Amino acid sequence: MTATNPGTELQALVSRAEDLAHDVTLRAVREWKAAEPSRKAIGYMPVYVPREIIHAAGMLPVGVFGAGESVEIVKGDAFFQSYICHIPRSVLDLALRGALDCLDGMLFPSTCDVIRNLSGMWQMLFPQKYVHYIDLPQDPSPGLGGAFFAREMRQIADDLGRMGGTPVTDGRLRASIAAYNENRRLVEELYQLRRSQFWLAPASEVYVLLRAGNVLPVEEHTKLLAEYLTLARQSGRHPVDMARVAIRGCFCEQPPVDLIRTLERAGCTIVDDDWLIHSRWPRGSVDAQGDPFEALSSAFLYRSPSCPSLYRAHERKGASLVADAREARAEGVIFASASFCDPALLDQPMTMAAVKQAEIPCTAFLYAENTGQFQPIREQAGTFADAIKLS
Amino acid sequence: MSSIATLKDPSQERQKQMIAGHFTRLAKAKESGRKVVSTFVPGNLTELLLSFDLLPILPEINALQSGMRQRSAEFIQKAEKIGHSEDVCAYVKCDLGMLESGNVGPTGEVLPRPDLLLLSYTGCFTFLKWFELLKESTDAPVAMLQVPYQGGGRATPEMRDYVVRQLREVIIPALERVSGKKYDEDRLKELLARSAKAEDDLVWVLESAKHRPSPIDAYFGAVYYVGPIFSAFRGTEDALHYYRELREEVEDRIRRKEGPITPDGPMGEQRFRLVVEGPPNWTSFREMWKMFHSEGAVVVASTYTKVGGVYDDGFRHDPNRPLESLAEYCLGCYTNRNLPTRASMIARYVQDYHADGFLVHSVKSCDSFSAGQLLILRDVEAKTGKPGGFFESDLVDPRYFSAANIKNRVESYLQMIEQRRSKVVAS
Numbered sequence A: 001m002t003a004t005n006p007g008t009e010l011q012a013l014v015s016r017a018e019d020l021a022h023d024v025t026l027r028a029v030r031e032w033k034a035a036e037p038s039r040k041a042i043g044y045m046p047v048y049v050p051r052e053i054i055h056a057a058g059m060l061p062v063g064v065f066g067a068g069e070s071v072e073i074v075k076g077d078a079f080f081q082s083y084i085c086h087i088p089r090s091v092l093d094l095a096l097r098g099a100l101d102c103l104d105g106m107l108f109p110s111t112c113d114v115i116r117n118l119s120g121m122w123q124m125l126f127p128q129k130y131v132h133y134i135d136l137p138q139d140p141s142p143g144l145g146g147a148f149f150a151r152e153m154r155q156i157a158d159d160l161g162r163m164g165g166t167p168v169t170d171g172r173l174r175a176s177i178a179a180y181n182e183n184r185r186l187v188e189e190l191y192q193l194r195r196s197q198f199w200l201a202p203a204s205e206v207y208v209l210l211r212a213g214n215v216l217p218v219e220e221h222t223k224l225l226a227e228y229l230t231l232a233r234q235s236g237r238h239p240v241d242m243a244r245v246a247i248r249g250c251f252c253e254q255p256p257v258d259l260i261r262t263l264e265r266a267g268c269t270i271v272d273d274d275w276l277i278h279s280r281w282p283r284g285s286v287d288a289q290g291d292p293f294e295a296l297s298s299a300f301l302y303r304s305p306s307c308p309s310l311y312r313a314h315e316r317k318g319a320s321l322v323a324d325a326r327e328a329r330a331e332g333v334i335f336a337s338a339s340f341c342d343p344a345l346l347d348q349p350m351t352m353a354a355v356k357q358a359e360i361p362c363t364a365f366l367y368a369e370n371t372g373q374f375q376p377i378r379e380q381a382g383t384f385a386d387a388i389k390l391s
Numbered sequence B: 001m002s003s004i005a006t007l008k009d010p011s012q013e014r015q016k017q018m019i020a021g022h023f024t025r026l027a028k029a030k031e032s033g034r035k036v037v038s039t040f041v042p043g044n045l046t047e048l049l050l051s052f053d054l055l056p057i058l059p060e061i062n063a064l065q066s067g068m069r070q071r072s073a074e075f076i077q078k079a080e081k082i083g084h085s086e087d088v089c090a091y092v093k094c095d096l097g098m099l100e101s102g103n104v105g106p107t108g109e110v111l112p113r114p115d116l117l118l119l120s121y122t123g124c125f126t127f128l129k130w131f132e133l134l135k136e137s138t139d140a141p142v143a144m145l146q147v148p149y150q151g152g153g154r155a156t157p158e159m160r161d162y163v164v165r166q167l168r169e170v171i172i173p174a175l176e177r178v179s180g181k182k183y184d185e186d187r188l189k190e191l192l193a194r195s196a197k198a199e200d201d202l203v204w205v206l207e208s209a210k211h212r213p214s215p216i217d218a219y220f221g222a223v224y225y226v227g228p229i230f231s232a233f234r235g236t237e238d239a240l241h242y243y244r245e246l247r248e249e250v251e252d253r254i255r256r257k258e259g260p261i262t263p264d265g266p267m268g269e270q271r272f273r274l275v276v277e278g279p280p281n282w283t284s285f286r287e288m289w290k291m292f293h294s295e296g297a298v299v300v301a302s303t304y305t306k307v308g309g310v311y312d313d314g315f316r317h318d319p320n321r322p323l324e325s326l327a328e329y330c331l332g333c334y335t336n337r338n339l340p341t342r343a344s345m346i347a348r349y350v351q352d353y354h355a356d357g358f359l360v361h362s363v364k365s366c367d368s369f370s371a372g373q374l375l376i377l378r379d380v381e382a383k384t385g386k387p388g389g390f391f392e393s394d395l396v397d398p399r400y401f402s403a404a405n406i407k408n409r410v411e412s413y414l415q416m417i418e419q420r421r422s423k424v425v426a427s
Ligand code: SF4
Pocket: A085, A086, A087, A088, A111, A112, A113, A114, A115, A252, A253, A338, A340, A341, A342, A343, A344
């Protein structure tokens, strides 16, 4: 229903992206490292880390966003109580079975208490690996929060340099910022295309394309995006009648790809989302001319997307969601949160109130990255799509 | 046999009056023209607030009091009815439900709306969301204090300086605005000097559990002992007297070789010495304590009594470095320390307090405490060679408290210790 005769080249590209998106055991990273034995890779967890620093140290930033539905958890469950979300257990499971051995270090951003504590667990379980917990700034002023974050990034740059990476000079970091700016520009273009002609770039394809970026060098990922954009525009796919929806709550533990497909099959096309939000973080370009640490820091302070992990003093809760939904011409909002995700679920009543006040229809459900049963969600989404179309 | 009322220590009576007095001051805040600042327990800035004559109000304390008064179930239900998920921290829901129900505090008086939300989210990200929610419903301004987490296992000078600069440039100006008063460092120093004295006495009391029999229960009993120091009273004359009196009572008990006084009377023979990690359950607090003391199990050290601040390594508030020492206090509180540090602290307690074992009480509400506790359990077992036990419930959501289950767990755990002992004796 979403695609009509997409063309073999496009199909091959999407299928490659899909393989990479499901590459939770990091085959692609091993291959990248094998090509040059001195290469190093650094993993990072959601939501946001400044990948430019890792890149500038000549290392590969690798997004570790959970095992999804593809891996059966054997050891990870023994480390977490039943009321803790799924992503830490699958990530730990992968690590304990050796699938993340190719990572020379891990960065844990200050997303929530679970990821914060996981950083300590990593130190205890993998003492030979580099582990750094990144405290993202909550103070909004450049002299305080901004300076604190710039120092934090300099610390990581020094650590990576010492680990045998290339020293992170200002020049190298500016070049990395430029590489990521180009990547973010194409991601934005992809989102624009989906907004204007969603049938050319369905959400399930957009998702796997972005997720492929977790294991690819940024230059390669940028190339993949560019190729997709060209092929999608030439695909001759026809418009279809679907309800346009924005989805929120997926910023950390990722929804299974099949869940996204289920929503599409149920008649909802996703024209705005917050999954893999790090690939659009910060919004727009980072200054690639001045002091690069300060440029990254100021981009974080002033152009971070709205995310439940971040406190934004001057933002009315839900205002940016309503604005995003309007810009994407979304006819409804789906709140899809990972079960037991405190940041998403505590945020939801506030943002949902704003959405309702703006008279945008909405619905909500919970998922886990390994959810396998989609029938109830399909029914709920189908009813939601029908209601939107009939209104 | 004497009634429980007659067995109450005078310090307990004093604390009760202090708390009642504080809630009355809060209830009368509007008419007396005093401004109210809502803030959280871990790494709180009580002395700074008091130096501006501001009244602190601590929503976690309100939530736990609601739990103890059996009101939390109804408040949580109310919050869930207005759209809050069953999956999230019940403290938040309990507070929001109380607000929805008229905001009547534990003494039956209506609590005022805060004039400022002082958001120092030390050790817990849920605090951020909690005050966002309160901001939506009260429209009170927020002053944010970011206290960096000790991810690398120590508080660095840069972290301290970041906190001090925020205190100077963000928090103090916000407090000046809300109170209409200028920052008075001499006043702050006086309060901090009193804090340090009271802290000395508190530490002495907590460390008294090294005696045999232990004159205190360092978990169920000690949650009362840390009440004044972790809440609205640190730095006051009241707190100074409270801790002096408490210390004298404990000294007395040591002289008489007596154990703690439980809600069911003086504790009998102490057969098991335990260390406990994690917060208590408040809705069935007495019932849970009884499961321990009736079996002769006394807690000799706990991590929950370090949740507001850790004094173990010699930290005291220092009037000579007022803002620096406030910053160090915030940075050092228990849940702001990384997991390896937490595990090492527990292992040290097991050794220093000659414990027979340690128990992890895992509460559903609290990711900050709970995520990683199962690894802590393994690690402490490996470090000390002592058996660890694990049981689950919640802070204030009675749906997650299963008395039979917990009793069973505790009893089997104690039996296991007993069996190990007899094996050692036999060999
Ligand atoms: S899903 Fe939510 S609770 Fe779980 S790690 Fe991510 S942000 Fe934290």
